[in-house]
Amino acid sequence: MYFLSDVYYVCWREMKRFLSQKTRILMTVFQPLIWLVLMGNMMNGLTSNSMAAEMLGIDNYLSFMTPGIMIMTTLFSGVFGGISIIWDRRTGFLNKMLAAPISRAAIPLGKMIAIAIQSVFQIAVIAVIAALFGVKFVTGMTGILFMLVVIILFSFGMAGISLSLATVIKSHETLMAVVNFLTLPLMFTSATIFPKLAMPSWLKVIATWNPLTYAVEPVRTLTMKGWVWPQIIPGLALMLIFAAVMIAVSTRQFSKSIS
């Protein structure tokens, strides 16, 4: 079976493309840096207020925010993954791949893996910068590795949504619009940036069911509290299901023959 080799070559191409874009690499480093510096400075006043500190569950705002930034960064890389499909269709490269005897499912899977690798790289950068700013990851290296598992699953899921949409949406303006329409409300109604305790009750209900809250919960727990399994398992389980479903959906979309 050539399936793994097909996935490898699709992924190899994406990585080569990523590495050839110096500005894109710089952006992936600077973006979280700006977030951390800006948020850290703006919001650090918050934690001098004891009530706010209680809501955040910690006296260092950055420790609360870092997992949020990790999830947000992963969300955006994933969700724009479909654009590469649209671009490949425009340039004819998609047809070139489809005319070759490669497995159709290898195309979304290879791209997903490449996106996940890029996210892992970004998360590592964020972790290092956060540590330099004084964030203490209470579960240490093992905890960070465990967070990466959650992040990879989340990345698969989000990229899967985007890649599946790209099999039916043929212009990137439309894809961007759809993706923004989905992600921004999703983000602001989740516990990614705001602590649930600080939310009005109606928002709290939404946030409780929001999948982003599930994604950020295990990461935040591992960063701030430790191995508190009851707060890790539900998020991890949901991410496993999310990733599995989106892999199935996107590979099916591609196997159904596209274009």
Add this chain to the structure above:
Amino acid sequence: MKPELGTRPNPIIIEVKELSKVFPGGITAVNKVSFSVYEGEIFGFLGPNGAGKSTTIAVLTTLLKPTGGQAFIAGFDTEKQADRVRSVLGYVSQDLAVDDSLTGRENLILQAGFYHIPRNEIQYRCDEVLKLVGLEEHAGRLVETYSGGMRKRLDIAAGLIHRPKILFLDEPTLGLDIQTRQQVWTYITGLREKYNMTIFLTTHYMEEADSLCNRIAIIDQGEIKTIDRPSKLKREVGEELVKIRFAGGEKNTAEEIEAALHAIRGLPTVKSIRPEHDSQVIVSSDGEALVPLIFEALQPLQVKINSVIVKKPTLDDVYLAFTGRNLRNETADKNQALQSMIRMRRIRS
């Protein structure tokens, strides 16, 4: 330049039966097309923008499912045995589909990977095709820095990496300058000679179809109007023209010219005579043989002739005869226009 095939017909390698493709919007791009291509042949699809050339290729290369009919490539059904079909054919689209952010060699490695060439053979295969298209020295450069002609050559090289039995070239010389176009022609005929490769190409350049193809099909609005050797088609269309320009003014009187035309009208092979600008156009079934006859007939009449031109039919005339139109140049819809814009930009940069 163009190798003639032997008289014994080679085995059929592409067989197309009543093939149709109707797009979801209701556009019939290909309408019950049937033809066969023989092994080792260079077969051309000649037609204007929107004729259905690319759509036919897309169906033959398994990129689109037909809405009617069947196609067999090297004996394999394009719908039921798609993977077998894919591994015997090479496809070079009209889109210049090379990846700008990779180097030339990386593009080829990728292609080799897609065609399941064993890892230890990949470098050798890359070198082989790079040499074939003369890009060895530029293989390490990012494709971004390539000229349009180099990109096209790289794209063709990629299509050859798995040594396909059949090569599909969709408008291989679109947008290239004359020199590069001729280079591409040389590669194409070379492939046929060296590897006995069957080549299916589309074009809307007459000269290209004329000088490269063993046989051509003229396609217009999704239908094949005729299929034959270029020379035969031209002969069928038949009409050769002899243009005579008589000296004007005091050298020839109107009566003298009238008498001359009268004499010519009586000559064998002459079908009709009509004036065109300052000349007389004589339609004949054999223009070259007619010229000495004309001179013989006019000798006693003392008319002065400025020039004589014999014009043989071109594929343009064949095209005109079969479709009732000249090759037109219009893009069909917005998406197609955008695509060809991207394509042209990539070719020029």
